[in-house]
Amino acid sequence: MLARVIGGGISGVTTAYYLARKGYDVTVVERERYTGMMTSYANGGQLSASNAETWNSWGNVKKGIKWMFQEDAPLKINPKPELSKIGWMARFLANIPNRERNTLETCRMALKAHDYYRAIANDEGIEFDRVEKGILHIYRDERELQHARKVNELYKKAGLDRREVTAQELLSIEPALQQSETAFRGGFYNEQDFTGDIHLFCRNLSRLLKHKYNVKFLKIPATIYDIELWASQGVVIICAGVDSPDLARYIGDKLSIYPVKGYSITVNDPKSAPWVSLLDDETKIVSARLGEARFRAAGTAEFTGKNFDIKQARIQPLVDWTRTLFPEMNTEYVTPWAGLRPMTPSMMPIVKQSNKNTNVYYNTGHGHLGWTLSAYTANQITDIIEATQ
Numbered sequence: 001m002l003a004r005v006i007g008g009g010i011s012g013v014t015t016a017y018y019l020a021r022k023g024y025d026v027t028v029v030e031r032e033r034y035t036g037m038m039t040s041y042a043n044g045g046q047l048s049a050s051n052a053e054t055w056n057s058w059g060n061v062k063k064g065i066k067w068m069f070q071e072d073a074p075l076k077i078n079p080k081p082e083l084s085k086i087g088w089m090a091r092f093l094a095n096i097p098n099r100e101r102n103t104l105e106t107c108r109m110a111l112k113a114h115d116y117y118r119a120i121a122n123d124e125g126i127e128f129d130r131v132e133k134g135i136l137h138i139y140r141d142e143r144e145l146q147h148a149r150k151v152n153e154l155y156k157k158a159g160l161d162r163r164e165v166t167a168q169e170l171l172s173i174e175p176a177l178q179q180s181e182t183a184f185r186g187g188f189y190n191e192q193d194f195t196g197d198i199h200l201f202c203r204n205l206s207r208l209l210k211h212k213y214n215v216k217f218l219k220i221p222a223t224i225y226d227i228e229l230w231a232s233q234g235v236v237i238i239c240a241g242v243d244s245p246d247l248a249r250y251i252g253d254k255l256s257i258y259p260v261k262g263y264s265i266t267v268n269d270p271k272s273a274p275w276v277s278l279l280d281d282e283t284k285i286v287s288a289r290l291g292e293a294r295f296r297a298a299g300t301a302e303f304t305g306k307n308f309d310i311k312q313a314r315i316q317p318l319v320d321w322t323r324t325l326f327p328e329m330n331t332e333y334v335t336p337w338a339g340l341r342p343m344t345p346s347m348m349p350i351v352k353q354s355n356k357n358t359n360v361y362y363n364t365g366h367g368h369l370g371w372t373l374s375a376y377t378a379n380q381i382t383d384i385i386e387a388t389q
């Protein structure tokens with residue numbers, strides 16, 4: 001059967017992989033010259049079940065309001081009224097009661113996805129600067145640490161083996177932190193999570209798809225006319241990141257996905273950089289070592305529509321964070337980047353058949369965890385297609 005996957009980001013290439021393995025005749029339709037060029041380009045690099053906590057909480061709402069006029073705040077909401085943003089925010093609030101359930105489910109999906117990624121990497125020999133040294137959450141503030149203890153109970157239920165560590169233990173788990181004069185309260189560490197370069201994974205998986213599984217790559221911006229034609233010949237799976245709602249609207253489906261902007265910096269001289277991946281809940285910054293040659297720090301969330309401007313005021317906190325924690329690292333040259341997280345108001349990905357056209361499917365809306373979750377949801381959508389065709 002013919003299958004057209006719209007979008008060559010991480011959700012698209014993993015979907016193409018599982019469909020091709022099931023014997024589908026797959027074409028990936030990507031408007032950019034290469035796969036993995038949009039949000040799946042320079043993200044935080046974490047495959048993190050330990051970041052499964054959804055953002056739907058009154059605490060985050062209060063922080064969002066407090067930070068509204070602070071240019072370098074970790075979470076920044078542009079106060080300009082915008083219909084899609086207001087509707088999304090209302091649905092975000094409506095999902096606060098579902099926070100625990102969704103956090104638990106996300107953590108479970110992430111752990112399964114870990115197995116799927118490791119299987120792809122090992123079985124197919126996909127190289128992506130994978131570093132298997134776990135993720136260390138660091139805390140300076142007692143209140144944040146107490147909150148982390150509560151969240152950890154949910155993670156434990158989901159099967160994540162994450163343990164509390166003292167400030168002293170933090171420094172022995174990641175000795176690079178000894179350069180810093182920061183007074184930590186403590187942290188949490190797990191060895192199930194890992195890190196890797198999402199762009200490299202997309203590129204190397206695409207090469208494998210082309211040469212081993214005969215997947216075709218078509219470089220065009222797919223229009224509704226293309227999708228209608230392709231849906232009459234086989235199945236179409238929309239994995240178009242923040243552009244998915246536009247394609248869905250033409251089909252007659254409504255997807256609530258907001259482009260939540262984030263930033264990263266890549267340091268190409270990572271001497272003295274940590275090898276263990278860090279997650280700093282207070283500043284909402286994550287870091288990953290991408291092999292010997294690169295270090296990445298990423299974070300911040302900005303609600304400002306489909307906008308790719310790289311603002312210095314939002315890059316600077318990433319540089320300052322790196323300089324404060326790792327003063328011996330050379331940050332003379334850093335490469336800044338901004339990308340748009342395709343975020344649903346419940347923080348849960350959309351993995352389903354279209355309500356209007358039974359040959360159209362969606363695997364999209366992975367928000368802040370698209371790298372972590374895509375191998376799982378790609379498997380899931382393949383099963384849904386098999387069950388419904």
Ligand SMILES: Cc1cc2nc3c(=O)[nH]c(=O)nc-3n(C[C@H](O)[C@H](O)[C@H](O)COP(=O)(O)OP(=O)(O)OC[C@H]3O[C@@H](n4cnc5c(N)ncnc54)[C@H](O)[C@@H]3O)c2cc1C
Pocket residue numbers: 006007008009010011012029030031032035036037038039040041042043044045046047048220221222223239240241242243244247261262263264286298299338339340341342364365366367368369370371372373
């Ligand atoms: C700063 C930052 C840090 C992050 N850190 C992490 C992290 O550490 N761990 C984690 O799990 N996740 C992280 N994420 C989230 C993760 O990067 C995203 O969820 C993920 O990359 C989204 O993948 P995608 O395939 O849905 O979208 P994309 O990668 O954007 O892919 C969609 C593709 O569809 C194409 N497309 C769109 N419309 C059309 C069309 N009409 N025709 C043809 N092609 C089309 C686009 O060109 C694009 O290539 C981070 C995100 C950001 C911004």
